[in-house]
Amino acid sequence: MEKKHLLSLVIVGLFVTGCRPTGTDVESSDSVISSESQVESSSQSSSEVESSESSESSEPANETASIAAYFPFEENVAYSFVGMGNEFATYTKYPQYLENNRIQYVTNNGGTETVEVLEYADGTLTQVFQRPETYFRENMLNKTSDDAGTILLKEPLALGTAWDNPSGSASEITAMSLSIETMLGTFPAIEVTTTDDDTITKQYYVEGMGLVKELFTDNAGSYEVTSTLETRNEDAPEAKVILTFYPDANVMGLESSEVNVAFNTNDVTRHTLTDLFRQIPGVEYGRLIPDSATINSLYLNDDGRVYIDFNNALITDMNTGSSGESLILQGIVNTIGTYYGVEEVVLTVENEPYESGHFSFEEGEAMRVDMEDVIK
Template structure:
């Protein structure tokens, strides 16, 4: 069974004040969730694991909007999306989605209350319900933790479930530096080993394009990169246009919208009028261009149905009409073997 370890980058700040006789005492500020949660865009966090092959993982921040953050965890077995939110003195995990190898902003979806990861007041003995089967408690505010990056004093949060105990350690200016997981049979640890700044998310997209024989489709694997908050329509449009020799979309065509529909497991792409006006292809080659676009998006998003519109209207050229609500279907039958 794959173990998906959620990454939460949280910082601990401990404030003290020195008093001189005769000076009025100053109130010590209370620790808050914000003290423990810096958001570093375009940074990649590397965690070294022991006890399980999936305990080693990396974390990248996909999107940040207001008080919500979307992270991507890659443990070598799967890529997992997590959406967390800071609100009302709580850090909550709102959403988790495994097997997510494509780029999509999940921050604007509607979510339930989620799991509470940290809760104010941040003090030893603070307890809360983690979920219906587990409770969480702050068990230490200055636990010494040894990591490849050095020794840190960390906040210790212990989560006790029916069969598993998880202990998370958060250090000032570092966030989550270590996770321990215990059951009757095993102990697993994940420890922060390094942080790489200005490191975009690197992926690969397979571009499909018509062969000169007018019958088959060819493929080429193209590296793509995303910085935090980059939108997939912008990156994919640029990559396709950079490979202009394949002419899947014309130089003036714009991707107005590119949306993943989780409920229907499909993708909707809306293009500018230039896609039809500048195509300059017969009926057969036009069909191959449409199939190339369909296969490219279908493989990247892992879906079979692609919905294509032009300026929010149905697709209609001199050769092909695609009615509103009609899907283009991914088809790999006529692909040239590389």
């Protein structure tokens, strides 16, 4: 498992050129980077195709072209790339959050999920944040990683534009209007070549589409790994599976159920979980909170705990005995803890320690994820 994890991170780093978060989700946002031309969605499958060298030009594809044109920030567009040469070169990508000049993507290569935040500012497109092994959804647009700073594109978009990266690698625009074949068609693309000590990476960007292909080789040319855009589906949600825990019909223990949840760009996680807690789909008695209860805030803190705060209705409108209340609280904690991958959850009401006629917690006291009462 450790080897798979390390290999996943290496491949993601090479093919995503995409700390622990705190804070809450954003309610809404406006995209300031958009595309003038849209590409129709497609799920056509075919064998991996190689790029053509016949259409290379030394002239810019568009003298006034900007990064906004060649890497549009778009909501609700699901991308999938087919890989060759390595099992982790195949991946999916989705824009989870978008606000002003920053966009947050999650990439899933079958071995791990990685979150990255890109920023378009001062004529550069830069990866400002990256967090591997992130299987939950949380707004990280305000985060900056100490080890980030890789530049994906730099203006002017013209042959010979070059830059250095914090890792020590050097990048340069090495071709304009290079014909690149993908499963969606053949397009003129900008080629960016990044050279490191032992490796060479080429990335291809198409106007109105963004990244369409990546090519990774070693300096000796002994092996080659590619990722090529296979599908680009607009108005598509991000699909997640959330394992939920709730009292059984007889309030004797906890049952569990996997629920398919769909998130669009900028959807607020706590709102989605509020609806889920009010009614588990397909389970008549699957309820964790009354309809009047809401989640005020939800986030993973630097101490490794998840903090979840409810309004007063969680207590005032619960209407159950002590055993039922105990199972409800444990169901909430098990669901949240499993979703975030943590062992402890601090549950509060209106930012005060949870206190009812049956249970009382101290300031900062956490409940642990516990599967003892889960019915097998």
